[in-house]
Amino acid sequence: MTAQLQGLPTTAGLWAVSDSRTLVTFSVGHLGHRVHGSVPVDWGEIELNSAGAPSRVRAELDLNGLDTGVAKRDADLRKAHFLDIDRHPTMSWSADRFAAAGEGCWTAEGRLSVRGTSTPLTVKGTVESAALDGESVRVRASGVLDRAAVGIRAPSFLIGRIVEIEIDAWLLRA
Numbered sequence: 755m756t757a758q759l760q761g762l763p764t765t766a767g768l769w770a771v772s773d774s775r776t777l778v779t780f781s782v783g784h785l786g787h788r789v790h791g792s793v794p795v796d797w798g799e800i801e802l803n804s805a806g807a808p809s810r811v812r813a814e815l816d817l818n819g820l821d822t823g824v825a826k827r828d829a830d831l832r833k834a835h836f837l838d839i840d841r842h843p844t845m846s847w848s849a850d851r852f853a854a855a856g857e858g859c860w861t862a863e864g865r866l867s868v869r870g871t872s873t874p875l876t877v878k879g880t881v882e883s884a885a886l887d888g889e890s891v892r893v894r895a896s897g898v899l900d901r902a903a904v905g906i907r908a909p910s911f912l913i914g915r916i917v918e919i920e921i922d923a924w925l926l927r928a
Contacts, residue, residue, distance in 0.1 A: 768928035771798030771813060772890070775924040778815060782901070783914025791822035796844065800925060808852045811862060815845040836906055838869045847875060866899065873903035877921070895921040 776795045781788050798813030817839045822828055832839040849864025859880045866875040879895025899917040901908075 765927065766802050766804045769800045769802065769891075769925040770928040771795055771800075772924040772926050773797060777922045779920045779922075780917050781920075782917045785912065789822055789827070791820060793817060793821075793845065794819040795923075798923070799928065808862070810848070810850045811864070812848045813846065815847075816843065817845055817868075818843050836908075842869045847877075849877070862895075866904070868904050869906070871904050873899075875899060877919075879921070889927050891925045893921070893923045893925060895923070897921075 773795045776798070777792060778795055779790060779792045781790045783789075793815045796814045796816045799811070800808055801810040803809045817837055820828055820831060820837070820839070822831070831837050834841070845866065845868040847864055847866045849862040851863040853861050853863075855861045855878060859878065862877045862879070864875055864877065865872045875897050877895045877897040879893055882892040882894050897919045899919060900915055901913070901917050902915055906913075
């Protein structure tokens with residue numbers, strides 16, 4: 755299913771995610787507080803069909819660049835019972851189902867792959883702005899992940915089950 759999404763570029767073809775301008779952040783409960791972090795985007799792309807509607811999106815994140823601001827916590831997250839980064843250094847997300855979701859908003863139903871497993875992950879977003887020359891567009895999106903769905907086990911009082919994900923992406927004409 756594809757739908758023309760208001761505000762997205764309408765030129766058919768590939769649009770690349772600018773890895774230098776795109777930021778993926780997350781937050782999760784930890785001992786009664788919120789922990790915030792970020793993961794760099796290695797690459798990503800969105801494909802628009804001949805009608806200018808998105809037909810596919812793919813992105814890959816570099817877990818080696820995960821940063822919560824606390825080196826010990828980042829080292830713990832590398833371990834096998836959390837993200838198992840030494841064996842699985844990337845996280846990927848792809849979607850091929852898009853739907854309009856109100857004024858200028860959309861949803862993309864996709865799959866998140868991390869630590870050797872995958873789970874459905876729906877991302878909701880909106881186009882924030884586009885360059886006047888039509889060469890770039892800024893998209894903001896968010897999603898919610900239940901960490902247990904990808905095998906990350908820990909007592910919920912220690913680490914919350916729900917991870918909130920925020921995406922600030924810049925798309926460039928490929």
